[in-house]
Amino acid sequence: MAIWAKIKQLNLKQTFILGKTFLFRPGLLFPTYRATRQTVQICNRLFGKAHHKNNKTNAFRHALWNFLIAEKSFPQLNEKTKAIAWAKEITDLHEKLSPNPELPRTMDLHNNEVGRSLFQQEITSKKIIEKLQEMMKEAQFVNQVAEIPNYPERLVYIESLKN
Structure with missing residues (x-):
């Protein structure tokens, strides 16, 4: 996921929505960008x-992305609840601007929440990768939206790694 390539794909209305989001919080642009870039680099590596794809590694990426956005925006916001709310706002906006079918979207939103929950638990950034790798071993395969709420503390995925 090349960040600028994704931004270039936005239509005028989507670009306006994204710009407006950062217009009122310009200090969060660079921490959010750094978190996004770091997430992609870690996952590529x-x-x-x-x-x-919509597999366990995608679940890892979404959780890590939310954790890192909250972590990197925390110094600017000075409150964990505000950092978590920002991570939710920006990643929910991502899901809105690049919509998926219902099952993958619900999966992404769920894994985003898992990442924010881990940030709230005060797991260090040095331990988050190890923690998420452990969580991947217990990730739950789902094939219906209705199943996802049954796994509030676990990563979920809808495709095997072979796909």
């Missing part, structure tokens, strides 16, 4: 292109 660990998983190659596999994290672009």
Whole structure:
């Protein structure tokens, strides 16, 4: 996921929505960008292109992304609840601007929440990769939206790594 390539794909309305989001919080632009870039770099290094599918590596990426956005925006916001709310706002916006079918979107939103929950638990950035790799071993395969709420503390995925 090349960040600028994704931004270039936005239509005028989507670009306006994204710009407006950062207009009122300009200090969060660079921390959010750095978190996004770091997430992609880590996932590329660990998983190659596999994290672009709806598998366990994608679940890892979404959780890590939310954790890192919250972590990197925390110094600017000075409150964990605000950093978590920002991570939710920006990643929910991502899901809105680049919509998926219902099952992959719900999966992404769920894994985003897992990442924010880990940030709230005060796991260090040095331990988050190890923690998420452990969580991948217990990730739950789902094939219906209704199943996802049954796994509030676990990563979920909808495709095997072979796809």
